[in-house]
Amino acid sequence: MTKIVYKHIHLENSHTLAVYKSVGGYQALEKALTLSGDDIIDEVKRSGIRGRGGAGFPAGLKWSFIPKDDRAKYLVCNADEGEPGTCKDRDIMRYVPHQLIEGMVIAGYAVRAERGYIYIRGEFYREAERLQAAIDEAYAAGYLGNNVMGRGVRFDLAVHRGGGAYVCGEETGLIESLEGKKGQPRLKPPFPANIGLYGGPTVINNVETLTSVPDIILNGGAWYSALGVEKSSGTKVFAVSGHVNKPGNYEVELGIPLKVLLEEYAGGVRGGWDNLKGVIPGGASSPVFTKAVCETVTMDYDAIAKAGSMLGSGAVIVLDRSVCIVRAIARLSRFYRHESCGQCSPCREGTGWLSQIMQRIEQGKGVRGDIDLLLSVASNIQGKTICALGDAAAMPVAGAIRAFREEFEYHIEHGRCMVA
Amino acid sequence: MSELQKSSSGVPPRFSEEAMRQVGVIFQRYPAERRESAVMPVLHLAQREFGGWLSQEALDYVAEVVGMPPMRVYEVATFYTMYNLKPVGKYHVQVCTNISCWLCASDEIVRALQSRLQLSFGESSQDGRFTLSEVECLGACVNAPMMQINDDYHENLTPAKVSEIIDQLP
Numbered sequence: 022m023t024k025i026v027y028k029h030i031h032l033e034n035s036h037t038l039a040v041y042k043s044v045g046g047y048q049a050l051e052k053a054l055t056l057s058g059d060d061i062i063d064e065v066k067r068s069g070i071r072g073r074g075g076a077g078f079p080a081g082l083k084w085s086f087i088p089k090d091d092r093a094k095y096l097v098c099n100a101d102e103g104e105p106g107t108c109k110d111r112d113i114m115r116y117v118p119h120q121l122i123e124g125m126v127i128a129g130y131a132v133r134a135e136r137g138y139i140y141i142r143g144e145f146y147r148e149a150e151r152l153q154a155a156i157d158e159a160y161a162a163g164y165l166g167n168n169v170m171g172r173g174v175r176f177d178l179a180v181h182r183g184g185g186a187y188v189c190g191e192e193t194g195l196i197e198s199l200e201g202k203k204g205q206p207r208l209k210p211p212f213p214a215n216i217g218l219y220g221g222p223t224v225i226n227n228v229e230t231l232t233s234v235p236d237i238i239l240n241g242g243a244w245y246s247a248l249g250v251e252k253s254s255g256t257k258v259f260a261v262s263g264h265v266n267k268p269g270n271y272e273v274e275l276g277i278p279l280k281v282l283l284e285e286y287a288g289g290v291r292g293g294w295d296n297l298k299g300v301i302p303g304g305a306s307s308p309v310f311t312k313a314v315c316e317t318v319t320m321d322y323d324a325i326a327k328a329g330s331m332l333g334s335g336a337v338i339v340l341d342r343s344v345c346i347v348r349a350i351a352r353l354s355r356f357y358r359h360e361s362c363g364q365c366s367p368c369r370e371g372t373g374w375l376s377q378i379m380q381r382i383e384q385g386k387g388v389r390g391d392i393d394l395l396l397s398v399a400s401n402i403q404g405k406t407i408c409a410l411g412d413a414a415a416m417p418v419a420g421a422i423r424a425f426r427e428e429f430e431y432h433i434e435h436g437r438c439m440v441a
Numbered sequence: 442m443s444e445l446q447k448s449s450s451g452v453p454p455r456f457s458e459e460a461m462r463q464v465g466v467i468f469q470r471y472p473a474e475r476r477e478s479a480v481m482p483v484l485h486l487a488q489r490e491f492g493g494w495l496s497q498e499a500l501d502y503v504a505e506v507v508g509m510p511p512m513r514v515y516e517v518a519t520f521y522t523m524y525n526l527k528p529v530g531k532y533h534v535q536v537c538t539n540i541s542c543w544l545c546a547s548d549e550i551v552r553a554l555q556s557r558l559q560l561s562f563g564e565s566s567q568d569g570r571f572t573l574s575e576v577e578c579l580g581a582c583v584n585a586p587m588m589q590i591n592d593d594y595h596e597n598l599t600p601a602k603v604s605e606i607i608d609q610l611p
Contacts, residue, residue: 201509203516
């Protein structure tokens with residue numbers, strides 16, 4: 022199967038400029054600099070690549086929204102990888118940082134941004150060191166700076182470490198944080214494409230998205246769009262964690278059946294396929310699938326949405342039959358309560374309520390009516406907050422009740438787990 | 442806002458010459474008129490320089506260095522979990538208990554750490570060597586369960602491996 026972002030990660034010293042150049046590194050940039058910005062944007066549009074961070078917005082379209090005015094423009098790479106279950110970008114940054122840098126220089130040139138930032142989660146200290154070392158190499162070799170590859174193009178790039186706040190993965194929370202403030206998301210509109218970092222037009226893309234750009238430029242958008250399936254073109258890294266025999270990051274073409282991903286790539290479900298209870302298909306905030314759905318669903322944006330969940334960041338969390346779904350969701354609810362930035366009342370208060378109710382059900386102190394109460398709180402959060410964190414807190418709860426309602430009922434009635 | 446703690450040493454925190462050089466490097470990453478963007482990296486640096494945590498004096502000093510009102514620095518320092526606002530041990534052991542780690546038996550890792558270090562979450566050892574914290578997902582889920590000690594991740598843990606890692610700390 023074709024690989025793009027991970028194709029070089031197994032090479033020795035793949036993080037160095039020398040190795041990256043030996044496999045054709047920075048040739049895409051050389052080609053890009055002979056094209057116009059609009060040509061590059063058209064190529065990326067043609068590829069059909071959608072944002073790999075979670076929202077799945079078409080990247081080329083996002084770039085095309087950048088106005089052609091005289092304001093300073095910015096390119097920001099969202100490397101705040103914080104959605105529980107997700108660890109795909111980490112391997113890109115520590116193993117092929119130059120491929121990300123090359124993608125960023127191309128993107129910056131295309132939208133006429135002369136300054137870029139990689140906002141990396143603060144805990145990734147070693148990964149930030151790797152990125153910085155690669156950036157230093159790229160400056161020394163003339164791939165960054167005020168005269169990129171001698172073509173008179175300017176692009177400066179810096180790493181900015183976060184401070185341990187999940188909400189900064191939300192793009193406007195990230196911008197606030199990058200400006201030296203609390204990471205509380207902004208009301209949209211205006212969208213970052215018009216008013217983003219320092220009030221300037223800003224493109225924000227995920228690590229995996231930007232790292233895919235060099236191959237799109239070298240091989241063409243049509244080549245990329247032939248990978249995967251319709252409306253979900255290209256490859257995607259799925260971080261498969263939990264109860265599989267070979268957890269890992271697997272880059273595959275979109276549209277692969279979930280069952281194939283688990284059985285053929287991730288070594289199979291612990292204890293065999295029939296021991297599967299369910300799968301959270303796209304990170305902690307995506308509603309859980311029952312085994313019945315896992316039998317047939319394919320891993321692309323539309324198929325997963327149609328089945329009632331979302332592809333999200335591509336974090337596939339596998340639960341076997343030993344898992345108490347109430348306890349699992351209670352843990353997630355505690356997470357969202359901890360990470361709510363406190364700005365919007367429905368989220369600040371609602372995540373607290375969800376967590377407390379989940380906690381009491383889990384502890385055997387649930388009361389009749391708690392399920393309806395959970396659903397009511399969830400629906401009072403969803404769609405009523407500035408950013409998606411509220412939705413992210415509500416969806417797993419409502420989704421788990423939809424899929425495993427009898428377990429919640431059992432827990433409330435008997436004061437303990439339905440599973441042994 | 443959580444209470445800010447005063448430094449007990451009585452010595453006003455000051456960056457070394459080398460640290461000031463690093464501050465200069467940090468400032469260069471942002472447009473000159475956007476100096477406040479440097480507050481997070483300078484706070485990270487201050488925490489490393491001043492013994493792993495940020496006293497109110499340290500925050501005031503960062504405010505002075507970056508050139509922003511102290512209150513704005515307090516806002517930032519209290520919003521992000523990585524800024525320690527009270528002293529931590531030489532080794533800050535942070536164990537993830539979020540979903541992927543929990544599915545891979547992080548409960549056992551927590552028990553092993555608590556019994557090995559004789560600490561509950563949020564506590565520091567009296568000799569100043571260890572602080573134990575429970576943290577949210579650190580993004581190493583395919584290598585669960587995991588913990589972070591200072592700058593380094595330790596992955597694919599077992600209770601035995603935890604003891605070994607703790608024993609080998611200098």
